[in-house]
Amino acid sequence: MxxxxxxxxxxxxxxxxxxxxxxxxxxxxxxxxxxxxxxxxxxxxxxSKDALIAAYLEQTNAGFWRWIDGITSAHDDPKTQLEAIFDGVAKLSSSPACLGCSFTHAAAEFPDFDHPGHAIALLHKQQVLERLTQLSRAAHAADPLGLAQDLMLAMDGAWSAARVFGGGNHGSRAGATARALIAAQTKATNSPAA
Amino acid sequence: MxxxxxxxxxxxxxxxxxxxxxxxxxxxxxxxxxxxxxxxxxxxxxxSKDALIAAYLEQTNAGFWRWIDGITSAHDDPKTQLEAIFDGVAKLSSSPACLGCSFTHAAAEFPDFDHPGHAIALLHKQQVLERLTQLSRAAHAADPLGLAQDLMLAMDGAWSAARVFGGGNHGSRAGATARALIAAQTKATNSPAA
DNA sequence: AAAAATATAGACAGGTCTGTCTAGTAGCGA
DNA sequence: TCGCTACTAGACAGACCTGTCTATATTTTT
The missing domain is CATH 1.10.10.60 (Homeodomain-like)
Incomplete structure (x- = not known):
């Protein structure tokens, strides 16, 4: 073949x-x-076309997690893993090849929550939020859920920038943004020899 | 009439x-x-329909700036103005009435930069970024453009959350997120009695 | 080699889309 | 009252949409 x-x-x-x-x-x-x-x-x-859209989104979701796992598996420390993820987001979202987030676009085009496209998009974002929460907790953030939500805003902001601005956008800041947010929750509260 | x-x-x-x-x-x-x-x-x-879309986006842009001006005019200090803007973003984006960002959606549905919908969306986002940069500079941020980009990610992340999650989403965090980002650039570098 | 599953090419139905056309109506100033 | 302008109602053209159907060809399995 x-x-x-x-x-x-x-x-x-x-x-x-x-x-x-x-x-x-x-x-x-x-x-x-x-x-x-x-x-x-x-x-x-x-x-149906909707079924094709759903299959595409499922495939994209799987690819996203392979990408995330590839990044996190290169590091041991959860805080470093978070930073590495957002360095990856920064690099990808500001590259000319990035066309934005397919899940965000699906939710935009199919506002009905019952539409398979929106349903898969919502599930995907919930999973990302959950993963960020786990990593934030492991990194001893003062407020793990809060940090995860902060980071989630930065990530989706980067994907949005990619679509609106095209290549070379401010999504490249996502790594720095994430570092500032992570530091705000781990610097003061983390006394290694307590 | x-x-x-x-x-x-x-x-x-x-x-x-x-x-x-x-x-x-x-x-x-x-x-x-x-x-x-x-x-x-x-x-x-x-x-044409495209002209109607363009007119809608122009109208929405004008409304956005009226909203921003209404918030900033209630405060004098630039840092407080920034915080108030993101408190507003937090409140609006997490409300059930919010359907996301019309400009982001226009860029998503009309990827061609020459399309009037995308062109207006891009211009709008550039204007927001510029305004945030001005306020960051006035607030004596260490890196005004960087802070503006950080904040821009948070804002667009909040609009994205509104569309994908519906009401009661993590866009409500935008105020706290912004405060953390602003503090990271103004706390240490700002010595009032220097 | 025979049989069964799979893929191809393209016509087709029924619906929706944008944008145009015609013909008629309502309001308003001179 | 006349004449002008704005609005209405709906038919219409031409294009595009999803999904189905038929008939043929190709591949795979037995």
Whole structure:
């Protein structure tokens, strides 16, 4: 087999088009054409456009966590892990290749919470918030949930900047922003030899 | 005259529908029906849907600055003004009535920078960043541009949270987040009796 | 090699979209 | 009362949308 299986080619094409142009702006016919897959084949693998959108978001969610795990696994200290994550956010969000957050965009285009796109987006953000809370707790933050929420604002602000400003935006500040927020909760309260 | 002029009624209806459902999801026919205005009247006032979107965003931008000016005019000290702005962001973004940022959504739905919706959104965000920079400078921040960028991330993170999570989200943290960021740049460096 | 599953190409239905056209109505100043 | 302007109501064109159908070809499995 010289080419990937149809399902993978569809998802790959859908990912490129959805992340770049949005969900409503991209029609099934465009995905068909760009992927070179027959329409019936697409509808066999994904019963509807919403199902394709959901599959794309699930795939993107999995990729996000692989990215996060790749970053955190390179460090031991939770505080350093948090800083490394936001250095990664800074680098990625300010790069020209970044098109913003697919989950945020899904929530924007599908405001109905029952829509699978919004539901997956909400779940994703809840999971990110939870992970940041765990890391904040492990880093002995004075208020772990509060710090996680602070950091979450910075992260989503960076993704927003990527979409609105394009490459070279102030998302590059996310690392510094996170350091200031982390320091505010760990410097004073952390007496190593207490 | 018992009713507002047609142009105002169109803009009012468009504002409600665009902010709630998005731009592509709302058709001209829906705006016609909801506003009770004839289609030809709409196209007389706004030559195209894009022009209507642009007019809506301009109106929203003006309202945003009225809101900001209302907050800042109640305080004299720039640092206090910044804190008050983010208390306002916290309150608004976490309220159930908040549907997120119309400019962010415009950039999400119209990725092309030449699209009037994206262009106005970009300009708006640049203006906000500039205003935050001015206030940071006036507040004697160690790095005014850096602080403004930090705060910008927090603000856009709050709007994002509003859309994804709905009411009662972690955007309510924006005031505390901003205070931590402002303090990190003004506490140590500010010696009143130097 | 036969059979079964899978993919292709494209027509098609029914709906929605933006923007235009026509014809008629209401209000208002001269 | 006349004439001008603004608004209304709805048909309409042409394009695009999702999802289905048919008929054929290709691949895989038995």
């Amino acid at each position: 010289t080419q990937p299986a149809p399902r993978e080619r569809i998802l790959q094409t859908a990912a490129a088009l959805f992340s770049k142009h949005g969900y409503r702006a991209v029609g099934i016919d465009t995905i068909i054409r760009e992927s070179g897959i027959a329409k019936m084949t697409l509808y066999k693998h994904f019963p | 018992t009713q507002p002029a047609p142009r105002e009624r169109i803009l009012q209806t468009a504002a409600a529908l665009f902010s709630k459902h998005g731009y592509r999801a709302v058709g001209i026919d829906t705006i016609i029906r909801e506003s009770g205005i004839a289609k030809m009247t709409l196209y007389k006032h706004f030559p």
